[in-house]
Amino acid sequence: MNWESLDWEILDRLREKFLSGSAAQGPYWHTITDLECYDFTYGERIGWKWDAVLRELKSRGWTPPGSEAERTSAATATVLDWGCGSGIAGRRVIDFFGADNFAELLVHDHSALAMDYAEHRAKQTFPKIAVARADYRALEGNAPLDLLVISHVLNELDPLALAQLNALCARAKAILWVEPGTHHVSRILGDWREKLRAGGMNVIAPCTHQHACGVLAAGNERHWCHFFANPAANIYADSEWVKFGQRAGIDLRSLPYSFLVLDRRASTMPEGFSRIIGEARHYKGYAKLYNCDAGGVSDLMLQKRDAPALFKALKHAHEPGLQKWTHENGRITRVETAEPQS
Ligand SMILES: C[S@@+](CC[C@H](N)C(=O)[O-])C[C@H]1O[C@@H](n2cnc3c(N)ncnc32)[C@H](O)[C@@H]1O
Numbered sequence: 238m239n240w241e242s243l244d245w246e247i248l249d250r251l252r253e254k255f256l257s258g259s260a261a262q263g264p265y266w267h268t269i270t271d272l273e274c275y276d277f278t279y280g281e282r283i284g285w286k287w288d289a290v291l292r293e294l295k296s297r298g299w300t301p302p303g304s305e306a307e308r309t310s311a312a313t314a315t316v317l318d319w320g321c322g323s324g325i326a327g328r329r330v331i332d333f334f335g336a337d338n339f340a341e342l343l344v345h346d347h348s349a350l351a352m353d354y355a356e357h358r359a360k361q362t363f364p365k366i367a368v369a370r371a372d373y374r375a376l377e378g379n380a381p382l383d384l385l386v387i388s389h390v391l392n393e394l395d396p397l398a399l400a401q402l403n404a405l406c407a408r409a410k411a412i413l414w415v416e417p418g419t420h421h422v423s424r425i426l427g428d429w430r431e432k433l434r435a436g437g438m439n440v441i442a443p444c445t446h447q448h449a450c451g452v453l454a455a456g457n458e459r460h461w462c463h464f465f466a467n468p469a470a471n472i473y474a475d476s477e478w479v480k481f482g483q484r485a486g487i488d489l490r491s492l493p494y495s496f497l498v499l500d501r502r503a504s505t506m507p508e509g510f511s512r513i514i515g516e517a518r519h520y521k522g523y524a525k526l527y528n529c530d531a532g533g534v535s536d537l538m539l540q541k542r543d544a545p546a547l548f549k550a551l552k553h554a555h556e557p558g559l560q561k562w563t564h565e566n567g568r569i570t571r572v573e574t575a576e577p578q579s
Contacts, residue, residue, distance in 0.1 A: 238273040240477040245484065247274045252485055255279075261393045264348035266322075272354040276323035278481055282468070283389055286415050286494040287329040289466035289556055290442070294413075294498060296558065298505055299441055301330075302383050302410040304338040314383040315341040317371055319405060320390035322346060324355025327386050328362055330413060336363045339384075343371040347398070376401065385409035391422050406433055411441075411500040418463035418493025426495050427453045427462060438499040444529070445510040445559060451534035452514065460527065460534065462514055466492040467555045492555075510559045517551040524551055528564065537564050544572040 247270060254260040266272055300307075303314030318327030321344040331339055342363065344355040352370045359368040374380075385405055394402065406412055412433070416422045427450050434440060440447055443462065452462045472478045472489055482489040514534065517526040528537045541548040547560075561573040 238277045243277060244270055244274050247271050248278060248481075248485065251275060251279065255392075258392070261395070264350075266348045266350045266354075269350065269354055272323045272351060276325060276354075276358070278485070280323045280325040282487070282492065283415070284325050284329050285468045285492055286466045286496075287326055287388070288333075288469075289464070289492075289494070290413070290415055290496050290498070291329065291333040292556070293442055293558065295333075297442060299498070299500070301334055301338060302500070302502070304334060311340070312338050313340045314338060315343060316384045316386055317343045317345065317375065317382055317405070318355065318386045318388075319345050319371075319402065320387060320393075321355040322351050322389075324351075324358055326388035326413075326415065327355070328359055330384070330386050331359075331363055331366065336366055339363075339366055341367040341369070343369055343375055345371040345376060376405070379408060381410055382408045383410050385412045385414075387412065387414040389416060391416050391425050403432075406438075406499075407436060409499075411502075412438070412498065414497040414499075416495045418461075418465070418495050420461040423461040423463050423495035424453065426497055430497055430499075433499050438501060439504045441498040441500050441504050441506070443496060443498075443512060445506060445512050446508075446531035447504065448531055448533075451529055451532075454533060457534060460514065461495070462529070463493050463495045464514075465516055465555045466494055468492055510561055512559055513551070516555075519548075519552050524548060526551070535564075535567065537567055537569050539569045539572075543569065547572055 251265070251271065254265050301314060303312060316327055316331060316339055318324055321327060324344055327342055327344060331342060342359050344352050344359070346352050346355070356368050356370060359366070382405060387402070414426065416426050430440060430450055431453065434447070443464065444450070450462070451457065452460050468489055478489060508531070511528050511530040514527040514529050517524045517539070522541045524539045526537055526539065528535055539548060562569045563571045
């Protein structure tokens, strides 16, 4: 697939499906070309969100269960990409951590066409990994599952699918889950966090703590946990991407996402870190931000004169990461350091 062979009618139809909510009415992939066009454009954009999440996991020192640090012989870990579509998420994850760390990739979708495409692409990309459709035992059995990858499905699931996903989460050693950064979907993902945390999972990200989600606390209904990823470099200078953005009605600079990373192994995140929800808003001499830490969420003000370098960094970075600061009465009083070192 390339920009010349891209079928805009297919992209328009998919866009209409995603925006109208009718994607929840059943499989919508009609031909392999649908998946090729999706993977090249919408899917690639979702890939940039995954890149941001994976970069963050690396900076937190997180590695998937069964990866190099934990084994002495060949990799045995299985990844299940559930609701795979074109399979962009599973491929991004395996590529990032290294194909040598995985023995098997299973794909599942209620569209057989999607599974065909995802399977084919993954086999091409990772010739040494066993790639297959998840069978009944993988989906409905009770054996532990190494890594469950979920991406952009919450808008489309019926109660039966939600029940299957729930059972899979309960069997997973670790879960990597990325969704759109909308108010509605992010808060649903927050509910999953709470449910899975109660079921014994540790929260690796985005949270800097293991306590109840502050955004979901009473009084915070208008808020939602979301972040902004950077698109691939030089995208704005690429006339084809610019044309795609205009036609699809997408602002390429804004890549909002929500995500959740859970693990049965304890988090190695040191205590005392904070995270900015959304983005800081800059004014003359100060910035306002919505802060999340172990104490909950709150609006904070950062005076430029108190931390000029950080003030500037927050203005320019889309992925500002984690902060260590103290705050009193809505004001950041002392900035210690950014980013826990792994
Ligand atoms: C928006 S696409 C996302 C695809 C891919 N995960 C990604 O991030 O690019 C949603 C996918 O979920 C699949 N899906 C929807 N309902 C499903 C269900 N009940 N069981 C399995 N897959 C489902 C759709 O067929 C579609 O491939």
